[in-house]
Amino acid sequence: MTTGFVYHELYMWHETGNHAGPVAYGYPVQPYEHEENPETKRRLRNLLEVSGLLERLTPIAPRPATEEEMLRFHTRAHLDKIRSLNETYGADAGMFSPMGHGSYEIALLAAGGVIEAADAVLDGRVDNAYALVRPPGHHALKDLSMGFCLFGNAAVTGFHLLEVRGLERIAFVDWDVHHGNGTQSAFWEDPRALTISIHQDNCFPPDSGYITEIGAGPGEGFNINVPLPPGSGVGAYEAVYDRVVLPALEEYRPDMIIVPSGFDAGAQDPLGRQMLTSEGYRSLTRKIMAAAGALCGGRLLMCHEGGYNASTVPFMGLAVLEEMSGIRTEVTDPFQELLGGMGLQELQPHQDAVIREVEKLLTKPG
């Protein structure tokens, strides 16, 4: 089994400036490092190297996405806006989407990196792939940057797969703790994509990610939101995969599965309140890989989204890439025992109630 890996040092040079968490600085907020900074991503890449796994992955070189590729999802006005903001420093490109000089080119390199990874999987050069790109993408709308995301990396890649590579059906399974609203919006009326988001109820964006958002027109029934209550642990997530995600994928039979991969559902993430561990992410990866193996020749692509705890994110990423590659390293996650031993990791009744509501959708046609 070969696993492709996309990374580029320039991804780390996207500047988000000083903030207090995600809030822009300015009186009365004392400036501090932005939550979406290079550290978690760089440390994940470095742990892959130290563990010995990196050298056993297949490097996939990113390239900038072309304007034609970007315009399959984004409006020309949005591209122009980000390009012009690129000349200034410290601008907010939309809603909580800071960018600096050079971010436009880096964001194109992120989208192009995910496209290259998808092509590598589709062409059989690798069995599956992980694109460790930055800035992230799953909140970006066609005409608005949101939630640290300038462009919709996964959505742009989805349109590439459908309109250039001739796939008929693709499925997104977004495990970032925040709602994958951008990907949802991209395929809202489009039955060629099944968009699934498992997220923390009403975390970000505000007033978004409800069970009742199921798509519209020909896309009705092809969007599934699972808004888990804060405090959901490995048991709740495994139940969502067993009872919602896997049955929905089996029904839909995608040609490829794309996972917008955020590690901010990890316990102790500063921007989420869920309780996943590296072993939890490993378990979910196994389930998704089994589905990809059964339904679409193992074609699985993950693209990096959030995850803001610089200590724990690298181990969650390592666990995912160990599973994807089938290579177990010698590294033991020093946080697993502490986080895995936290109370209420098992499925709780109020979490089960949410999953039961979502299960009702699966019995409807479409």
Ligand SMILES: [Zn+2]
């Ligand atoms: Zn997130």
